[in-house]
Amino acid sequence: MSQTTPERREAVIEARGICNRFGTQSVHEQLDLDLYRGEILAVVGGSGSGKSVLLRSIVGLRRPNEGQVKVFGQDLSGVNDEQRSKVERRFGVLFQKGALFSSLTVTENVALPLIEHAGLSRADAEHLAGVKLALAGLPISAADKYPSSLSGGMIKRAALARALALDPDILFLDEPTAGLDPIGAAAFDQLILTLRDALGLSVFLITHDLDTLYTITDRVAVLSQKKVLVAGPIAQVEDTDDAWIHEYFHGPRGRAAYQAATAAKEL
């Protein structure tokens, strides 16, 4: 993979030579990917191209068959559980369906890591959880509800609040805008951008949402043919000579998103 950034930036995640196989079926072969500090990196690819598997390999939910993942310059496969947990606390993960604990209220969901890891008292943790929920744009009326009575958009926001609970350095988002209405999706994009700027997050984002790609990402990595085909600013990626990439970015939806984004910038 060619180095696409002009200046050498600090990589918070370095994935090198990742191979993931399920039985005889291979998903990744010799995949390399970097996430730099403070950037929003979007990973795109067709269905079944192994985007979620890559995320799971990076956050440590799945051990890749080959290759290594360095987080903050540290290879997580060699460290003991305690150190591993320490690094993992600097991750915030937003799962595709939210993965809120259904037996806890929204506030309790967000307060749980604060109580367990930051050692706050229950009252303090719930108070701070309220702030995080407000930060994620959730109305206060939703705080005492259980996840089963929330709408899809609210679940996403509550899950984001939980992912942000410990003020992580790296935020992993698995299709954050999937299933949201366009207004909600646009607001969510802006929220991620604001939080990145305010909290200095590095964001690893899996998405199919072309509007998200054009509005908030710094770099786009295209996952295809079992590796990262190209990674770089979107203008560079969309000019790559590859049939799939061409269809993805220059198809009717890609065009529309591009025009919308350029129109918004001109305004």
Added chain:
Amino acid sequence: MEPMTTQASATLDTTSNPACLRIVGDWTLANYASLKRSSERLAGQYDQRTEVDLEQLGQLDTAGASLLVELLGAERLSRLTETAQLPEASRALLQTVYCSVQDFCIPEKQPEKSVLIQLLSRIGCAVDTLWQDTLQILGFVGLILQTLVLRLFQPRRWRVTAVVAHIEQTGLDAAPIVALLTFLVGAVVAFLGATVLAGFGASIFTVDLVAFSFLREFGVLLTAILMAGRTASAFTAQIGSMKANEEIDAIRTLGLDPVELLVVPRVLALLIALPLLTFLAMICGIIGGGVVCALSLDISPAMFLSLLQSDIGVQHFLVGLAKAPFFAFLIAAIGCLEGFKVSGSAESVGAHTTSSVVQSIFVVIVLDAVAALFFMEMGW
């Protein structure tokens, strides 16, 4: 994130005029508890004229920012962030936090009700739930019967494969555990009988005791309780996770009837499996008793069988077996109904599975007691 050497704190410097509130050190999650305490101590000691010094502020995260918002008030902070010397990231963070916290307030807790009121309201709730549950199960039984009868005359819509599959799961797969358990209980009953009856010199009646108890009561009761634990819970979990996954809704929108598709095959399967298992249970229980008789009472198997034949009428077997279909129907109905009551969450699946086991065991035992009275009065 190396901690800074200066202790994070908020201190009020009253030597200068006007007084100056100094915000020092890392205002981060790690220092949250101590910072909260110190800022609570300061509350009320400063006012709008107090100067605020943010210059020695180290690192800042959302926890620290929210404390600052509470300490200074959103309005004050918004003016400060514009004027004070702050790193760009901290300024953006403060702005984000106070913007989002502006319309955020802690909801007032409802005053606690007295214990007596709470107790009474819980009793009331429990009674109401019991009544509603009873109505629901009766309604559901009616629904199943209606569907059964309607489909009885449409052989094209019999779901033979599903029924056979459920018979395998609920009947065949349960046979070993039913056989083993009843064999052991049969042996225990024989031991008890032998011990007690020996005092009267009537240990020969151990044979009658084992046969009576297993044919009339234990065979069917043990099987039904096992099925309640094994099958009712399985039905609830299966249908419940389908409900949580919106599969039941999908069945409805496809114009199909979930009762016909899911409930009727399960009920039919248990209606067939439970009497068969009951028969197995009776035999195994009596064999268990027979083994004990042979080993400790010197009643040979041949003698055991001839006593069985001469003393025990076939009506005892029929009385026992007649109860099996009723138990089967109720266990399956309760299991399926609890499955349909599941709402969304994983916890709900667990709660309703528990409830279906408890309810079906309760119903089985109550019904058995009523049946025992009935058969006794009838002299069967």
